[in-house]
Amino acid sequence: MSKEKGAGKQNQPSFKVFGYGSLLWKHGFEFSTKKTGYIQGFKRKFWQENCTHRGTKEKPGRVAIIHEADENERLWGFMFTIEGSSNIEDAKQKLNLREAVLGGYTSFETSFYDEYGAVSNVLVFTATKESDLYVGSMSDNPHDDLEHIANQVVGAKGHAGTNAEYVIKMAHCVRKYFPEEKDEHLILLDKKVKEKLGKHSKSVYSYHEEIDIVHHGI
Structure with a gap:
């Protein structure tokens, strides 16, 4: 790579x-890079209903949002870096449709810490009480709340598949890629x-071992 090309790449916008x-x-x-790391002071909660990707208006599903937690709590995930004006515009449009328009999410910026200690500013999508699809906890007892969520799931x-598949895939990814995280809400x-799917559950998650989220095309 020439110096001119290298300099041009360094100066191009990123998101x-x-x-x-x-x-x-x-x-x-x-995206150009994907890094493992975490944001602080948040944890996953399945407190948002969904009527498009993983449910319908008649039978809404449940999807994950992030909820404020102890300031030392670490929520692990991936930071995707998108480079170049056209790629950034394309990503923003697709994320806005997927997360905000169809999912009822909003967004905010916070600090991301990669596994080597470097800090970056990232955009995060979540839902708040202002969303029409936000339901929050259905019980003061966490286990009763999870029982209600599981029955709904x-x-x-x-149109993206079953709600059960969504939950099972997410739990698989967290176990495989973020063993440091102890997400009791998701794992339970x-x-x-x-358990509720019983003998039929195998048809839903038997292929989860084949999930490969390293490649961009997945």
Whole structure:
């Protein structure tokens, strides 16, 4: 690579987004790098309903958002860096449709810490109480809340697939790629969903070992 080309690449604009949910395995945009790391002070919660990707208006599913937690809590995921004006514009349009228009999410910026200690500013999508699809906790007892969520999950399906598949894939990704994270909410929900699916669960998650989120095309 010539110095001129290298300098041009260094000077081109970049955009960074943090993935902690379905972005872990389904991207839909071109990115130049993907780094493992975490944001602080948040944890996953399945407190947002979904009527498009993983449910319908008649039977809404549940999807993950992030909720404020202890300031030392670490939520692990991937930071995707998109470079170049056209790629950035394409990614922003696709993310806005996927997360905001169809998902009812909003976005904010926070600090991302990679596994080597470097800090970057990233965009994060989540939902707040202002969203029409936000439901929050259904019970003061965490286990009762998860039971309610699991019952809703196993009966929901949207144009992206079953809600159970969504939960199981996410739990698989967290176990495989972020063993440092102890996400009890997700892991217990995954367990409850599989128990409720019973003998039929194998058809939903038997292929999860084949998930390869290293390649851009997934």
